[in-house]
Amino acid sequence: MTTLRPFPLAARQELRNAQLRTNLRHATDTIRAKRARVVGEAPDWEELRDAAAAIKDDVLARLDRYLEQFADAVEAAGGHVHWAEDAAAANAVVVDVARRHDVTSVVKMKSLTTDEIRLNEALEAAGVEALETDFAELILQLDDDWPSHILVPAIHRNRREIRDLFARTISPGLVSDDPAALAEASRRYLRERFLAARVGVSGANFAVAESGTICVVESEGNGRMCTTLPEVLVSVVGIEKLVPTLADLEVFLQLLPRSSTGERMNPYTSLWTGVRAGDGPQELHVVLLDNGRTRVLGDATGRAALRCIRCSACLNVCPVYTRAGGHAYGSVYPGPIGAILTPQLVGIENASTLPFASSLCGACADVCPVRIDIPAILVHLRAKAVAATRRPGERAVFALVAAAFGGARRLALAHRLGRIAQRPFTRAGRIRSLPGPLAAWTRTRDLDPLAPRSFRDWWRAR
Amino acid sequence: MRIALFVTCLGDTIAPGAGRASVAVLERLGHEVVFPEEQTCCGQLHWNSGYQREARRLARRFERLFGGFDAVVSPSSSCVGTLREAFGVRNVYELSELLVGRLGVEDVGASFPRRVAYHSTCHSLRITRVGDAPFRLLGAVRGLELVALPRADECCGFGGTFAVKNPDVSTAMADDKCDAIEASGADVCTALDASCLLQIGGRLARRGSAVQTMHLAEILASEAPA
Numbered sequence: 001m002t003t004l005r006p007f008p009l010a011a012r013q014e015l016r017n018a019q020l021r022t023n024l025r026h027a028t029d030t031i032r033a034k035r036a037r038v039v040g041e042a043p044d045w046e047e048l049r050d051a052a053a054a055i056k057d058d059v060l061a062r063l064d065r066y067l068e069q070f071a072d073a074v075e076a077a078g079g080h081v082h083w084a085e086d087a088a089a090a091n092a093v094v095v096d097v098a099r100r101h102d103v104t105s106v107v108k109m110k111s112l113t114t115d116e117i118r119l120n121e122a123l124e125a126a127g128v129e130a131l132e133t134d135f136a137e138l139i140l141q142l143d144d145d146w147p148s149h150i151l152v153p154a155i156h157r158n159r160r161e162i163r164d165l166f167a168r169t170i171s172p173g174l175v176s177d178d179p180a181a182l183a184e185a186s187r188r189y190l191r192e193r194f195l196a197a198r199v200g201v202s203g204a205n206f207a208v209a210e211s212g213t214i215c216v217v218e219s220e221g222n223g224r225m226c227t228t229l230p231e232v233l234v235s236v237v238g239i240e241k242l243v244p245t246l247a248d249l250e251v252f253l254q255l256l257p258r259s260s261t262g263e264r265m266n267p268y269t270s271l272w273t274g275v276r277a278g279d280g281p282q283e284l285h286v287v288l289l290d291n292g293r294t295r296v297l298g299d300a301t302g303r304a305a306l307r308c309i310r311c312s313a314c315l316n317v318c319p320v321y322t323r324a325g326g327h328a329y330g331s332v333y334p335g336p337i338g339a340i341l342t343p344q345l346v347g348i349e350n351a352s353t354l355p356f357a358s359s360l361c362g363a364c365a366d367v368c369p370v371r372i373d374i375p376a377i378l379v380h381l382r383a384k385a386v387a388a389t390r391r392p393g394e395r396a397v398f399a400l401v402a403a404a405f406g407g408a409r410r411l412a413l414a415h416r417l418g419r420i421a422q423r424p425f426t427r428a429g430r431i432r433s434l435p436g437p438l439a440a441w442t443r444t445r446d447l448d449p450l451a452p453r454s455f456r457d458w459w460r461a462r
Numbered sequence: 463m464r465i466a467l468f469v470t471c472l473g474d475t476i477a478p479g480a481g482r483a484s485v486a487v488l489e490r491l492g493h494e495v496v497f498p499e500e501q502t503c504c505g506q507l508h509w510n511s512g513y514q515r516e517a518r519r520l521a522r523r524f525e526r527l528f529g530g531f532d533a534v535v536s537p538s539s540s541c542v543g544t545l546r547e548a549f550g551v552r553n554v555y556e557l558s559e560l561l562v563g564r565l566g567v568e569d570v571g572a573s574f575p576r577r578v579a580y581h582s583t584c585h586s587l588r589i590t591r592v593g594d595a596p597f598r599l600l601g602a603v604r605g606l607e608l609v610a611l612p613r614a615d616e617c618c619g620f621g622g623t624f625a626v627k628n629p630d631v632s633t634a635m636a637d638d639k640c641d642a643i644e645a646s647g648a649d650v651c652t653a654l655d656a657s658c659l660l661q662i663g664g665r666l667a668r669r670g671s672a673v674q675t676m677h678l679a680e681i682l683a684s685e686a687p688a
């Protein structure tokens with residue numbers, strides 16, 4: 001695993017893009033308002049959240065048993081199950097299926113899990129083109145770009161940019177940037193490819209242990225094309241996607257669309273169980289992916305991150321995400337959930353700045369449909385980051401401050417020394433420029449100096 | 463009632479006005495305020511920065527000094543939230559919470575004839591959950607005109623060390639908050655946390671804004687000139 005670029009540097013670069021901030025603000029404001037409306041009309045919303053958290057915690061506590069139950073059910077229904085410890089193992093399964101069927105291309109529906117394992121690159125290296133069929137994923141693929149939002153991967157693009165891209169690639173001569181015209185251009189391009197495709201690739205929103213059923217929710221219908229038209233279907237499923245029973249879907253199919261797109265119900269909900277003669281794919285491969293998930297499971301506090309159903313509500317309310325955008329997080333999982341999931345999946349030493357990419361404002365925890373206490377996990381991971389990295393200067397400062405807080409007389413002494421030290425930097429009762437780490441503050445903000453008379457001195461003198 | 467004041471490290475050394483004002487308001491209402499002089503910090507700074515061992519030591523220190531009081535008041539929702547949520551302390555109240563929730567007071571006899579925007583700090587809103595207590599108190603202040611703040615529930619970008627670890631995002635957040643405050647037409651922006659006001663006031667000053675920042679306690683302590 002390579003180490004991610006530090007978040008503060010990545011964010012600084014993204015912040016220079018004023019268009020990105022405007023797009024993000026507009027898009028996230030719209031989704032937030034829609035979400036608030038449909039959540040507000042659900043009378044048992046808090047109970048649904050409790051139920052979802054309890055179901056997911058049960059799955060995580062007994063994951064080994066549920067996985068075996070699921071795998072047995074898939075095989076009993078005529079599917080093939082593959083266990084993949086990491087990205088390379090999962091990609092190898094898909095490449096192998098493509099080779100055995102002698103295809104040079106596969107059609108794909110939107111799947112974060114396949115983005116996580118960089119399946120498209122692995123297929124390309126094997127001479128197989130992976131065609132993204134989700135509208136936004138198609139845009140990104142055509143421009144060699146990368147998702148910046150869980151639900152709205154091309155949220156950082158506006159329609160003029162998309163019109164120009166389509167005119168350059170799939171729809172020469174396209175003039176209109178009307179959303180309907182853009183959708184029509186992609187539809188024409190994709191329809192031919194759907195009909196010719198022999199292998200489809202999907203992810204999964206939920207996998208039902210008792211029946212071996214895989215469930216996918218989507219808006220465009222391209223996913224249903226990918227999962228029904230080709231003869232062969234490969235579904236890549238993160239092991240945390242399990243739910244025990246079909247009845248449990250009742251909870252999640254209410255929570256997910258309302259939290260995600262702000263709809264009461266999403267347009268397409270597809271469920272498939274194994275294979276059935278004469279109907280849909282005749283060969284089904286299910287790849288059960290670990291790729292760091294059992295490591296997350298081993299952390300009693302951090303494991304709640306595996307409850308996540310990828311709704312993206314936390315992104316839309318996050319004041320950091322809405323300024324910095326998704327790319328700054330350096331992973332397919334951006335925003336608050338990414339800040340707790342990515343460091344756990346790839347190792348804290350490789351993503352040590354992500355747990356600090358939050359003001360701990362708590363807006364994410366308030367909207368999370370599965371009640372992940374994201375701020376608490378961020379704080380937990382900060383301690384792990386401090387333990388895993390050197391930070392000599394910072395360590396010394398925090399040790400010094402802790403020592404000063406160790407007694408009232410020491411704090412009073414520190415206050416007096418600080419008053420002397422700040423003198424050269426103080427003008428008319430304000431500090432406008434400081435050296436060292438505090439320059440990060442004074443570059444853009446004035447700082448109130450240490451008070452001439454501390455509270456305790458005032459108290460004593462009164 | 464005998465109430466112990468936890469003034470916080472920031473409230474002791476950088477922003478002592480909030481503590482002085484808290485004392486003034488509580489004494490005006492006839493309560494006895496005590497200040498355990500050995501107090502320093504609740505441990506939040508270390509806790510939120512990943513230094514949990516030091517934080518726990520400071521939290522235990524807090525417990526030792528304040529555990530015996532019926533009620534501890536602090537002019538910081540953020541420190542109160544951390545003491546409660548992270549360290550399980552039960553006898554500590556944020557000032558507005560103590561006044562409205564525990565003491566049942568809304569009119570503290572204050573007078574402050576200015577246009578005021580109230581910034582709901584994240585920890586008062588989502589951790590300490592003070593509800594509408596600050597609004598009830600502000601609503602009873604004579605002469606005060608409360609103006610609506612757009613996007614009131616959005617973070618100002620302080621976040622403790624976040625402000626220096628991620629200065630660019632922090633400043634972008636502060637700018638949006640300052641835009642909202644200036645658009646509100648307020649003369650004064652108030653809040654329950656001196657830390658957030660350090661961020662907002664620091665950015666407002668750098669932008670050359672005429673809007674002032676004041677802790678809620680300082681408004682509640684204000685009286686009409688005789």
